[in-house]
Amino acid sequence: MRTREASDSGLVTRPNRRFFATDAATLAKRLIGCRLVRVLSDGERLSGVIVETEAYLGVQDRASHAFGGRRTARNEAMYSPPGTSYVYFTYGMHFCMNVVCGAVDEPAAVLLRALEPSEGLARMRLFRATPSRPAPADTDLCSGPGNLCRALAIDRALNGVDLVESDQIWVERGGFGRLRLETSPRIGIPNAGEWVDKPLRWFVAGHPHVSAGAAARSGEQGVRKKPLQRRGGKSR
DNA sequence: CCACAGATTCTCT
DNA sequence: GAGAATCTGTGGC
DSSP: OEEEEOSSSSEEEEOOHHHHOSOHHHHHHHHTTOEEEEEOTTSOEEEEEEEEEEEEOOTTOTTSTTGGGOOOTTTGGGGSOTTBEEEEEETTTEEEEEEEESSTTOOEEEEEEEEEEEEOHHHHHHHHOOSSOSSOOHHHHTBSHHHHHHHTTOOGGGTTOBTTTOSSEEEEOOOOOOOOEEEEOOSSOTTOGGGTTSOOEEEETTOTTSOHHHHHHTTOOOOOOOOOOOTTOOOO
């Protein structure tokens, strides 16, 4: 296990490959409360705490890009070792980021759906700005898989990157107490037959940064609770 | 608040 | 040529 100086709270741990080498449902839960860190080419560090994930189980999962063992140029990264990133382009304009898990050649992955932004919010706001909304609210910056990627400048270039070794993007273990998790069916997979309704999405209960469409579909009312706080956290 | 349509282009059949 | 692990703006109540 390597350690690394965090910018705000002393030593934090960066997980090794074993952390990722588990089934998708386990990793989906495990990643909640961890921090996703992105270092831009100019050196600026952006990060956020993962608050919403979805598990894509493997060849048997009809909602997965690797259903039935499908293996193409696009989803090739799913067949890489656990801890690899799988970034794909969809709907003609959005990127989505997954963390590959399972064993080598077992195409399982966890989709990152929302973060509570921690570092680099001003830069994220720039990346997420549109003419009609030049300064998006903090709760909108990284809520939803496409938004998260835009806020952190995650695109094709980060497909297939090794999150265990990369200095551009990685995960750090959570420093939080026990988080109350909820599950729901996954979002946006209407044609996955019996897999549509399986509870393979996890999120922090009542968390304001969970993606909006998702909250609606899980029966949440627009609950606004406190953001996450570091356990024993020293305030900066 | 909710529902719906449109955007936009890649990927595989 | 169809469909996509999405998001946003618009229009209705």
